Amino acid sequence: MVESAIVATGLVKQFGSTRAVDGVSLNVAQGQVLGLLGPNGAGKTTTVRMLATLTVPDSGTARVGGFDIVDQAHQVRGLIGLTGQFASVDNRLTGFENLLLIARLLGQPRKESREIARTLLERFELADAADRPVQGYSGGMRRRLDLAASLVGNPRILFLDEPTTGLDPRARRQLWEMIGERVAEGTTVLLTTQYLEEADALADDIMVIDHGRVIASGSPEALKRQIGTRTLEIRPASPDALAATAAIITELAGVAPEQQGGRLSVPAGDSALLPALVRRLDEHGISPAELQLRSASLDEVFLALTGQAPAAEDESGEDEG
Amino acid sequence: MSGTGLIDGLRQTGSLAWRAIVQLKRNPWELGDYSFQPVLFLLLFVYIFGGAIAGSTDAYLTFMLPGIVVMNMMFVTVYVGHGLNTDLTSGYFDRLRALPVARWAPLAGRITADLVKQGWSIVLLLGLGWLMGFRMDNPIWGLAGMVVLVLIFALAFSWVSVLVGVVARDPEHVQLFGFTALFPITFVSNVFVPVETVPDWLQGVIMANPVSVLTDACRGLLLGGPWLGSALITLVWAAAITAVFAPLSVWALKRRLK
Numbered sequence: 001m002v003e004s005a006i007v008a009t010g011l012v013k014q015f016g017s018t019r020a021v022d023g024v025s026l027n028v029a030q031g032q033v034l035g036l037l038g039p040n041g042a043g044k045t046t047t048v049r050m051l052a053t054l055t056v057p058d059s060g061t062a063r064v065g066g067f068d069i070v071d072q073a074h075q076v077r078g079l080i081g082l083t084g085q086f087a088s089v090d091n092r093l094t095g096f097e098n099l100l101l102i103a104r105l106l107g108q109p110r111k112e113s114r115e116i117a118r119t120l121l122e123r124f125e126l127a128d129a130a131d132r133p134v135q136g137y138s139g140g141m142r143r144r145l146d147l148a149a150s151l152v153g154n155p156r157i158l159f160l161d162e163p164t165t166g167l168d169p170r171a172r173r174q175l176w177e178m179i180g181e182r183v184a185e186g187t188t189v190l191l192t193t194q195y196l197e198e199a200d201a202l203a204d205d206i207m208v209i210d211h212g213r214v215i216a217s218g219s220p221e222a223l224k225r226q227i228g229t230r231t232l233e234i235r236p237a238s239p240d241a242l243a244a245t246a247a248i249i250t251e252l253a254g255v256a257p258e259q260q261g262g263r264l265s266v267p268a269g270d271s272a273l274l275p276a277l278v279r280r281l282d283e284h285g286i287s288p289a290e291l292q293l294r295s296a297s298l299d300e301v302f303l304a305l306t307g308q309a310p311a312a313e314d315e316s317g318e319d320e321g
Numbered sequence: 322m323s324g325t326g327l328i329d330g331l332r333q334t335g336s337l338a339w340r341a342i343v344q345l346k347r348n349p350w351e352l353g354d355y356s357f358q359p360v361l362f363l364l365l366f367v368y369i370f371g372g373a374i375a376g377s378t379d380a381y382l383t384f385m386l387p388g389i390v391v392m393n394m395m396f397v398t399v400y401v402g403h404g405l406n407t408d409l410t411s412g413y414f415d416r417l418r419a420l421p422v423a424r425w426a427p428l429a430g431r432i433t434a435d436l437v438k439q440g441w442s443i444v445l446l447l448g449l450g451w452l453m454g455f456r457m458d459n460p461i462w463g464l465a466g467m468v469v470l471v472l473i474f475a476l477a478f479s480w481v482s483v484l485v486g487v488v489a490r491d492p493e494h495v496q497l498f499g500f501t502a503l504f505p506i507t508f509v510s511n512v513f514v515p516v517e518t519v520p521d522w523l524q525g526v527i528m529a530n531p532v533s534v535l536t537d538a539c540r541g542l543l544l545g546g547p548w549l550g551s552a553l554i555t556l557v558w559a560a561a562i563t564a565v566f567a568p569l570s571v572w573a574l575k576r577r578l579k
Contacts, residue, residue, distance in 0.1 A: 052419050055579060074325060077421040088412040092344040104336040105422050107329070133347045149416070 005030045005157050005188035006051060008062035013046050013055065013212075020046040022212035023060070028205075030156075033189040035203030037196065037302070043212035044192035045085065048159050051190065052082050065157055081150030084161025084192070088146065089134055095121055095145050096130040102152040120148040124178060140171030147178060158182060160191045164198060176201055196302060210306045224295050232268035232277070235290040248280045268293055330423030337417075337430025341404060342437060351400065355442045359393040360449055366513065367453065374514060379454055386450040387467070387539035388512030391532055393442050394475050395507050399499035401435045401479045402486025406495045409487070409577065418578070428574075432479050439475045443468055458545040467542040470552055474535055477559035480566035487573040512536055531558040 006028040013021040021043040028034045036044045049055045051062055053073040062069045065079040089098045096117050103113035121130045124144040134142060143163060150158060160179065164172040179202060183189055193199050199206050200220045207217040216223060232253075236245050239262050249257045249266055253273055257266040268274065274293050281288060345352050363386070371381030405428070408414040417427045447455075447464075457463060482499065489495045509523070510532040516524050527533050535555045541548025 049415075054415055054418055074421050077419055080419065082416065082419040085412070088416060090340065090344070090413055091411070092347040093340065097340075097343055101336060101340050102416075102420065105333050105417070105420055105426075107324070107332075135347065153420075 003030065003066065004028060004063075005032070006034075006062070006064050006190060008047075008051065008060065010060035011047060011050055011057045011062060012059045013043075013050060014058050019212050021050070021057075024209065024212070024214055025060075026207060026214070028188055028190060030188050031183070031186045032205065033183055033191060033203045035199035035206045036190065036192040036209055037194075037199045037206050038192075038209040039194060039306070042209045044209055045161055046212075047209070048084075048161050048190065048192055052080055052159050053077055078153070079156050081153060081155035081158045082161075083143075083146045083150040083159070084163055085165060089142065089149055091135045092133060094131050094133055095126050095137070095141075095148075098134060098145060098149055099152055102149055106153045116152055120151060124148045138171075140167055140174065143167060143171070143175055144178065147175065151182070155187070157188045158190070160189060162192055162194065165194065172198070208302065208305055216301075216305050223301050230268045230293055230295055231265055232273060232293050233263060233265045233290065234277070234288050234292075235263045237287045237289040241284075241286045244284060245281065245286055248284070249277065252276050252280065263290070325421070325423040330426050330429070333422045333426035334429040334433055337427055338433035338437065341431060341434030344404075345438075354400075355393075355397055355438055356445055358396070359389060359442060359446055362392075363389055363446065363449060363453075370513075382450065382453055382455050383544065384515070384540075385513060386446070386455050387543055388510070388536045390443055390446050390467075390471060391474075391536045391539060392507040392510075392512050393446060394439055394471050395478065395503050395532065396500070397439055397442055398435065398475055398478045398482045399485075399496060399503065400438065400482075401431050402482035402484070402489070402499065403492050403495045404431050404434075405483060405486035406489050407492045410491055414578075428483065432476065432483075435479055436472055436475065439472055440468075443471060457543045459543060463542040463545075466548075466552070467539045470535065470538055470542070470555060474531070474555055474559050477562040477566075480563055480570050483570040484566055484573055487570060487577055506530065507532055510536060531555065531562075534558065 004027050006026065008024060008026050011021050011024045012019065024043070024047050026034065026036075026047075036047060038044050046055070050057045051064055051069060053069055053076050056070055064076045067075040067079070069076055090101075093101065099117035099120055100113050103116045104110070108116060118127075118130070121127050124147065126141060126144060126148070129137060129141060134145060137145065147160075147163065158179075163179065164175050167175065176198070179189065179191075183202075189202070191199070191202055203220065205218065206220055206223055208215050208223070232249075234245065234249075236242055242259070242262065242264070246257055246259065246264055249264060253266050253268070253270075255266060257264040274291075278291075366385055366389070367378050367382045371378035371385075375381035375384055405414075408417070408427070414427065418424075482495075485498055486495050489498060510527055510530045512532065516527050516533070519527060531554075534551045535558075538548045538551035538555050540546065541551065
């Protein structure tokens with residue numbers, strides 16, 4: 001059995017009268033990616049801060065890389081890399097200087113430090129901007145540098161706290177690729193995100209967290225299965241055919257479809273529904289403009305679990321100037 | 322892996338001090354504060370007020386130069402708190418804390434960098450003073466003694482700045498608070514005028530001000546005259562400020578990082 005990279009049991013953190021984290025337990029096997037998914041203020045960041053030795057839990061224990069996060073904090077710090085909303089880069093240094101400083105702080109000799117910095121800048125496509133102050137970087141460049149900074153010590157375990165919040169889709173996808181490369185090399189990752197798409201894209205397992213508690217966990221697929229079945233959606237090419245189509249669906253599925261604009265949707269538990277529907281529509285000479293069978297989205301999962309919609313994509317958690 | 326022993330800690334402090342110095346390249350206004358503001362003060366006071374206060378600009382330059390070095394030292398300490406607060410609010414401090422480095426290195430790095438900045442402003446002011454005609458009467462030990470004394474006091478007073486840096490909401494507030502507090506502290510002193518020229522009741526306040534005591538010591542060390550007594554009182558002040566503000570700052574920092 002492979003030893004777990006991160007194990008936490010009953011972590012609690014209280015701020016004043018608020019329980020930011022209320023008994024979170026988790027387990028991440030080596031080389032796995034766990035996504036902590038939840039809205040703002042759910043307790044994701046506080047959980048990561050405890051595991052990264054930045055704040056001491058009020059109760060509960062955790063081991064990271066086999067070391068206790070309180071009693072062996074120094075050893076833990078030697079194994080981890082940290083990126084995200086609370087671990088930033090220095091705006092007033094260049095990209096190169098930022099990485100150089102961290103390499104020096106990690107005890108690398110001068111020459112090696114320069115090499116590490118250059119290599120990472122190259123790898124994160126920042127070589128051209130290496131000698132420019134970070135102040136002038138775009139949001140995506142900053143995040144890439146941030147990720148590079150957390151990799152200077154070649155950590156076995158990586159904490160990514162909302163790594164792509166506030167980035168445009170292209171920059172986000174680029175960062176995902178870079179994280180994916182690390183995962184492929186065997187790095188264990190604990191990721192927090194408000195974006196369901198992000199957890200879906202990166203994580204092997206997802207824990208949904210709300211008000212400091214874990215409310216669901218499992219693989220992205222299992223979570224989707226847990227919540228809802230698949231949905232069949234159809235939009236007839238001609239609006240006149242809506243009523244006839246609805247009648248056919250009612251007959252086949254045994255339940256009336258929901259209508260939204262020119263679109264009908266119905267839960268499709270039976271996989272025979274789609275081919276049957278296609279045949280019947282053909283018989284009636286109705287041609288669909290759109291027809292699809294889709295799994296429940298993670299947004300629907302989230303809504304079902306927490307009773308609230310997840311943060312909207314454009315509601316960035318921080319200001320990207 | 323890097324360690325947290327004394328040697329490792331000092332090396333890390335060195336790297337972090339380097340960082341604070343390199344930052345200056347990107348932030349010329351901060352360098353300007355160490356440089357242009359005191360230079361402007363020196364020029365304005367000597368050539369505009371000097372004749373009126375001391376009878377001649379030369380006499381006033383001799384009187385005021387040690388004082389303006391002290392005053393400027395006080396203002397430069399604000400940047401310890403400013404830099405620390407910037408790191409705390411931006412999250413950079415967390416990045417440092419998540420590294421396997423000595424817990425005291427980030428703060429020590431800031432303070433070390435501040436001493437370098439202090440040294441730079443002292444050299445700048447004394448150099449300009451020399452060009453304007455300032456001459457010391459004591460041999461070089463007087464100058465050395467003055468620089469050491471000013472740096473010791475700067476080190477102690479940095480803890481006040483650290484505390485402000487820890488409790489302030491953002492860097493702008495550190496600056497605002499620093500300058501608002503420092504103007505009365507440095508002006509209600511003997512930096513610009515001889516203490517005999519102010520009302521009696523104020524003389525007591527002025528001479529109780531450590532800025533005045535330190536300025537007295539600096540004048541004595543550069544120009545000849547008594548300095549030992551005021552130098553000792555300065556050291557007592559430095560020790561007292563450190564004894565109060567260092568533990569307070571560390572406590573506040575731990576609280577903020579909770």
